[in-house]
Amino acid sequence: MHIAVVGSGYVGLVAGACFADLGHDVILVDNDQQKLAALKAGQVPIHENFLPELLQRHRGHKLNFSGDLQQAVRASAAIFIAVGTPPTEQGEADLSYIESVARSISGAINGYKVIVEKSTVPVYTSDWIRKIILRNAAPPDSFDVASNPEFLREGTAVTDFLYPDRIVVGADSERCASILREIYAPLTSGSYYRLPQAIPQPDRARIPPPLIVTSAKSAELIKHASNAFLAMKISFINAVASICESVGANVQQVCQGIGTDSRIGARFLNPGIGYGGSCFPKDLMAFRAVARECGYEFRLLDEVMRINEEQRKRFLRMTRSALWTLRGKKLGVLGLAFKGGTDDIRESPAILLVQALLQEGCQIAAYDPAATERAREVLKSSVEFVNNAYDAASDADALLILTEWEEFAALDLKRLRSQMKYPIVIDGRNLYDPETMAASGFAYYSVGRQPAIPEAGPADAATPSRKLDRS
Numbered sequence: 001m002h003i004a005v006v007g008s009g010y011v012g013l014v015a016g017a018c019f020a021d022l023g024h025d026v027i028l029v030d031n032d033q034q035k036l037a038a039l040k041a042g043q044v045p046i047h048e049n050f051l052p053e054l055l056q057r058h059r060g061h062k063l064n065f066s067g068d069l070q071q072a073v074r075a076s077a078a079i080f081i082a083v084g085t086p087p088t089e090q091g092e093a094d095l096s097y098i099e100s101v102a103r104s105i106s107g108a109i110n111g112y113k114v115i116v117e118k119s120t121v122p123v124y125t126s127d128w129i130r131k132i133i134l135r136n137a138a139p140p141d142s143f144d145v146a147s148n149p150e151f152l153r154e155g156t157a158v159t160d161f162l163y164p165d166r167i168v169v170g171a172d173s174e175r176c177a178s179i180l181r182e183i184y185a186p187l188t189s190g191s192y193y194r195l196p197q198a199i200p201q202p203d204r205a206r207i208p209p210p211l212i213v214t215s216a217k218s219a220e221l222i223k224h225a226s227n228a229f230l231a232m233k234i235s236f237i238n239a240v241a242s243i244c245e246s247v248g249a250n251v252q253q254v255c256q257g258i259g260t261d262s263r264i265g266a267r268f269l270n271p272g273i274g275y276g277g278s279c280f281p282k283d284l285m286a287f288r289a290v291a292r293e294c295g296y297e298f299r300l301l302d303e304v305m306r307i308n309e310e311q312r313k314r315f316l317r318m319t320r321s322a323l324w325t326l327r328g329k330k331l332g333v334l335g336l337a338f339k340g341g342t343d344d345i346r347e348s349p350a351i352l353l354v355q356a357l358l359q360e361g362c363q364i365a366a367y368d369p370a371a372t373e374r375a376r377e378v379l380k381s382s383v384e385f386v387n388n389a390y391d392a393a394s395d396a397d398a399l400l401i402l403t404e405w406e407e408f409a410a411l412d413l414k415r416l417r418s419q420m421k422y423p424i425v426i427d428g429r430n431l432y433d434p435e436t437m438a439a440s441g442f443a444y445y446s447v448g449r450q451p452a453i454p455e456a457g458p459a460d461a462a463t464p465s466r467k468l469d470r471s
Ligand SMILES: NC(=O)c1ccc[n+]([C@@H]2O[C@H](COP(=O)([O-])OP(=O)(O)OC[C@H]3O[C@@H](n4cnc5c(N)ncnc54)[C@H](O)[C@@H]3O)[C@@H](O)[C@H]2O)c1
Pocket: 006, 007, 008, 009, 010, 011, 012, 029, 030, 031, 032, 035, 069, 082, 083, 084, 085, 097, 100, 101, 118, 119, 120, 121, 150, 151, 152, 153, 154, 278, 279
């Protein structure tokens, strides 16, 4: 199948590379000339496992890059739109990029085309795309608009795309649905997984994945509702974590107890400093705005967002309570990306916390395995960027863990302790067992669990308060 993917960001680039790996001929279109030049020159603009291999495998053969959208449309049977849908100031999705792409597509229709929303968009967007294309004089039977929402997670985007839990196709005609079925046939038939060069199967993958055909509107709603539900799970467990702190319970034990209920499931029950990234915050706001437009006040979403913000404030209070005062304190920070495995810092709770700590007068040395360059653009020289976790801890009054990178869960505790001025770790991601940390000589603070203080108090520490501020 000849496919155009418009927008070569986190979603478009991964989708394009994966479609090529499924055997399709793909043209990736972007209007960012710098990005295009970098892609054509063989650079990989984002940090994602397996993406460099796929780009290397297909660049110049099954995967080509172009700035000419109309030419790409003329050459393709299906056009996937994967441009950004950022929030407006009112919290709605800004669909101007989608509209401008739809307008350009209309002038290049030279036979039946399927135009597919890959971006996350509010319900009714497919109707609007159709109207825009018709307004620009394309014949009504020369195209269909489908919704094929993307559920990949940054950090594991390639394997999520190739080993999805499900593929959702929102199509209002059989002709359109059958083209999308054909595009995904290598996954749904299982033939891709038998290829010797297939990207390796991750744990828990269900192959072959089911393909669910719905109406376009249902598919649009499935994406918003999925993200809202997942964010709700995170806020729910963060609210439970706050109660655990107050009553002396352990939220990880509570998670295990409720997560093993198959009706609930353990995933996304991760207490911490809250969700971030380019999707959950904006998609919740957009979903709430859509609901309001349809006459429904989705107050549950307000509460999910409120708890998420509150979680960062609680972490700040915990830090203050561990250190007494913040002004002039030297803090090591582990993690700036919004989650482990990615260089994406959009709406990262780690960045927001670093900014709040800088405002409080802290000095910060930060390390992130992939996000340093992007973080430097935002934080400039207000933060010292270092090359490893131990340098971040060097001479620090406390070490803060803000992103759940695997390497942060496997630190050499003895070495870490010897680097620090005071062995105090404040873990916003619950990567360590409190008892182990106390036994290793750390005063250890985490989310939804009691602080663990070594028997004799943290060696040389400025007696951190044993009681958490529970206000
Ligand atoms: N990032 C994720 O994890 C994720 C997951 C699922 C869905 N989504 C959704 O996918 C969409 C894209 O997200 P992203 O993170 O890839 O965004 P992104 O900002 O990384 O990429 C968007 C790309 O589109 C390009 N673009 C914008 N206007 C264009 C135009 N007129 N013509 C050609 N290219 C254009 C930009 O230059 C950029 O490269 C959003 O709606 C997002 O909500 C994102």
